[in-house]
Amino acid sequence: MYKFLIFLFLFQLSVFAEVKNSVVLITCTTQSWRFDQPWKKTGLRSGNGTGFVIAGNRILTNAHVVSDSRYIEVKRLGDDKKYIAKVTKIAHDCDLAILDIVDSPDFFETMVPLEFGDLPDINSTVTTYGFPLGGTQLSVTRGIVSRIQQSNYSHSGADSHLVIQTDAAINPGNSGGPVLQNEKVVGVAFQGLTKADNIGYLIPTVVIKHFINDILDGEVHGFGEIGINYRYDLQNPMVRKLLEVPGDSSGILITRTFPNMPSYKLLKAGDVLLEIGNYAIRNDGYILLDGREVQFAEVVERLQIGEKLNLKIWRDKKIVDIKIPIVQWDMIIPHSKPYDITPSYYIHGGMCFSPLSLGYLMTLGGWKKAPLSVRQLYLEVFGDIKYSKHKEFPVFCNLLPHEVNQGAENFQGLVVEKVNGSEIKSMQELKNAIEGSLKEYIHIKFLGQDIPLVLLKKATVTNNEKILKKYHITEGERL
């Protein structure tokens, strides 16, 4: 027993020594655009995170460590030099990013790339390496893997992937740090729960590998979807009987498909999804994948965009085999938090319009604070066929008060529905409809409003430049 403990101690020391040459401290200065005044940028902010070297002379870290970056420095342990880095690939949906060192090609010579392992077992021990709470010395904490399941990734706020839950403390600064088991990376520390003690989350290697494979062609495509809503109605014997599902078959009931997604044509509400990628789906939506119980969506998660997936469907008392492509859900109004985005805008007569986005809604304090018509649009737009031709929804995001726009203040925060009776489906259409109008008056109809905003075209056109100058705005549009 005594000899075993000495062996364990020496083993840990050797792992630590190796990780020391793999882990880096990242300091990032960030700046983003304001979505309520899209011609302006926010103030500068700075923060620390952790990264580690992987094969191919790359540094892997969390996307949230380097989002909206303006300047990045990387520091190795035992080296007083700070190296300038840049983001080469960033995927906000899975909170991962790849950095490269800009000015020192020999940076990686003494660094040891870490290898990836598989999903750890529940109740096994993992070790987290990082620089929590701004420290410059490497911190090492050990924890137990308590759960592996699909969960929300808070960086984007809209994506859900597999996560490993551990009781190792994950604090700010730990983000992007490697989590090792048996000398191999089994996860990247990325988020914790503030309302609970010692609950930290790691990005498992299945997600990391998906990201690394995704960028092999030099571009980030992200995770794909098939675009369905579903319920577990087959757990109900009455529904099972009514659907006349064959024998011992199990599955989930598809309740909704979405326009602009392949599911809209290939699947329909009322179909029972029996199998996905040749995995039988249980009535509770779980499948057995690599010996683990995981949600059926994990099969989609493991595929890259463009790949096809076999589905077995029970429809009209027949089994139907369908091949469905995995696509990126390109939402007209994305529900994920905006990063590294330069919002477009158009100012006319002192009224600034920009595409309705979560970024804009966050400036109001969240989508729930928006006017009812905007809230409803935000929630339902992706499911409503009548909006499938829309590219953007221009929102009247700011007003530069002037004589020519008197009365416009009552419409601020609303989405443009029509200009002079023509439906507006993009920012460019808005600009064209206003500037191309041959009428003396421009009628802007806002969603949910009965009274239109009426502008005198001659007055707004004459005063456009003056208004911009008055409010120190150099560019009247960015489309």
Next chain:
Amino acid sequence: MKLIQIFIFLFSCAITLSADNFKEQQKNSILRLTVTFQTASHYYPWRHNAPSSRSGQGLVIGKNRILTLATLVYQARLVEARLNAEPSPIVLKIIYTDLDRNIAVLEGDLPSEAQIIDIPQTSGFKASQKIQYFWKTDTGRFLEGSATFDQAESYRLSPSFQSQIWYSCSNPTTGGGYGEPVYYDKKLVGIAVYGDESRISILQNETIHKSLNILKDKKNLTSMMGFVTSPCTQKYLRMENNLKPTDGGCYVNKTFGQGCGSKTIKKGDILLKIGDHKLDAWGRYNHPRYENINFTHLIGNYTFGEKIIATLMREGKLQTVELDPGIIDDSKWLIPRNRIGKQSKYFITGGFIFQKLSIPYLKAWGSSWESKAPENILTILGENRFKLRSEEKQDIVVLSHILAHPINRAIQYIGRQVITSVNGNPLKGLKELHEIFARNDEKLTLTLSPGDVPVIISPKALNQTNDKIQEMYHIPNLENL
């Protein structure tokens, strides 16, 4: 000198005596009302909430007849009154409730000392004048308060569509607003309707008489607005409609399917005059006593058979139109606004609670229901709020929630959804859905909004569980249609 002193003494005695007589008369004209009321639960439509009580004042307006606020006595189970400190309260019966004008009339055997108060036909007084109001406590103490009249305002109190003139008074010496009679210069000017520590609002005598006239004869029913206006302050909207800044006029942004002007007035009209009253851009006119006041209460001055002449600008052209008086009948709305004292219409089968969508149902989400109620239902509300019932669409049916039972296992969390169709056919209303379930079919597909989400169920199987579910959840009636 002595003579002057004697005169001053006698004069002040006379004033005191006169004031004492005035107060004494009030004392015997005001009753303390204690109302035990019970509201219907609109989320659990078979239930009533626990009884509660509220109190306020009543005014003796005739032999054994008392005037008070409708909002004080609505949903009452028992109304008790004390004129003074009688050991046993007098039980009163509600004979008339007019929620549109917030007036109720009650009857009961009043003590012989009860004195009838005369309500003057008008109640005009001027800003900055001091008013007095009186009330009685639970123990029969007679108290007095005062406030300063600031301004008259014209608006309607939800769920009524009848706009009234209200007197807004500031700096009350004590909280009021529960039916206290209000006096200026010892003349009754109205009754206090609501208030807090900083303001009270007074319903004027004219409104009380309008309501009492309706009690006498329903032909005296007054008109209600069938359209909504908003300020027309946009410079270029006015220019485009050939309106000069001095022309005034407010913008009609919505018309209802019922009410005065709903058939004649059009969305987009700019209303310039009602009768001889010229309206400004905010819809106010120059009232002879209260200056700028919103025109909406004027509509309530007209009864059936009369014509209201309105001048408006329509598509840049000046027009004069005749508006017929009309009322707003809540039962005609596709989504009723007011189910005061009534339970929601519903039926339950297999634990599925189906009920009519109404504003009181949405109020189950609290006073901020317009932001807290489910967004999908608010969307339906937004699309149908002022639509009238029709042959094709009798009402909007909500699958409110599902009472858990083995028959609905794994689907019992579905709820707060509007049902748009059954087996692919548009649903007319709750009664039709009830009839469909009564057919006891083997299979049925309900479609929920938004997204046309299907729910596949067996009416036959669900119906068979009704006795058990009724017993499990202690539901007295599985339906109220």
